[in-house]
Amino acid sequence: MVHLGFTPLLVLVLGASLGAAFPHDALKKSCSLSKYQFLVPHELKAVQKMKEQFEDIMLLSDRKCNTRLFHRKWSTAELSVPDRVMLVEAELDLATAMLGLPASPSFAEMRQRPLAFLTQAREDLRGCMATEAPSHQPSGKLRHWLKKLQAAMQTETTGCLEASAILHLFQVLNDLRCAALREQCTWPPLAARLARHGAALTSPKGWPEDQEK
Numbered sequence: 001m002v003h004l005g006f007t008p009l010l011v012l013v014l015g016a017s018l019g020a021a022f023p024h025d026a027l028k029k030s031c032s033l034s035k036y037q038f039l040v041p042h043e044l045k046a047v048q049k050m051k052e053q054f055e056d057i058m059l060l061s062d063r064k065c066n067t068r069l070f071h072r073k074w075s076t077a078e079l080s081v082p083d084r085v086m087l088v089e090a091e092l093d094l095a096t097a098m099l100g101l102p103a104s105p106s107f108a109e110m111r112q113r114p115l116a117f118l119t120q121a122r123e124d125l126r127g128c129m130a131t132e133a134p135s136h137q138p139s140g141k142l143r144h145w146l147k148k149l150q151a152a153m154q155t156e157t158t159g160c161l162e163a164s165a166i167l168h169l170f171q172v173l174n175d176l177r178c179a180a181l182r183e184q185c186t187w188p189p190l191a192a193r194l195a196r197h198g199a200a201l202t203s204p205k206g207w208p209e210d211q212e213k
Contacts, residue, residue, distance in 0.1 A: 031128040033085075036121060036180035039173060046113040047169055053110050054166045065160035069094075069152055070168040074141050076175045077185045082136040084179040085125050090146060091172045092122035094153075098165040101158065114169070121176055 076084055099115040129136070138146060152161065165172075178185040 031132040033124060033128065033180035033182075036124075036176050039177065043113070043117050044173070046117070047173065050107075050110045050114050051166060051169055053107055054163075057104075057107065058163060058167075061159075063159045063163060065157075065163055067152060067156050067160045067164040069149060069164050070171055072145065076178045079139060079142060081179070081182050082129070082133040083139050083142045084175065084185075085129055085133070086136065086138055087142055087145070088172065088175045088179045089122060089125040089129065090149060091175060092118055092125065094149065094161070095165045095169060095172055096122060098162040101162060118169075118172075125176075125179070 076087060079087060096115060096119050099111050099118070103111065156164075
């Protein structure tokens with residue numbers, strides 16, 4: 001079984017999230033993620049095209065995976081605002097790491113735009129946590145998921161982690177939008193609508209439809 005060489009780094013990052021003892025302060029409004037509230041169509045189209053090409057690659061491979069990282073019993077909207085930011089930052093850490101793996105020339109070209117967008121989003125989230133909620137402690141729900149991610153990084157194959165991250169990119173974008181909406185992303189009714197309509201985003205006002213809980 002082939003495992004990821006960057007696991008110690010991610011474990012270190014997650015360890016910082018899991019081990020800190022912080023007050024439950026909300027993100028201040030001076031930290032702006034508003035540009036992620038309505039994702040622009042060309043960015044969504046680039047992600048969709050890359051995802052479709054990866055699905056074609058998967059059809060020709062012999063990967064047998066049962067990675068269930070993105071199957072959660074709770075909605076992102078149920079988390080506090082700082083929890084949401086922390087969740088999406090961890091999801092984007094995984095996604096950008098997987099999109100940075102060696103690939104065929106055609107897929108390497110196809111992923112360039114999505115990778116740049118997701119990397120920028122991760123840095124924006126990271127900056128928000130560092131400046132607005134540096135002492136936030138993850139809730140029990142989030143802490144459990146972060147531990148699940150850490151365990152997967154140590155036990156799953158690189159191929160299965162890559163498949164899980166790329167095939168669930170629209171769920172990650174969904175979570176990103178929820179984090180950007182702050183208190184406007186609530187359960188119910190917004191997250192209920194999110195759970196009902198799960199497929200690819202086709203407009204800046206839409207929601208992705210491969211959200212899985």
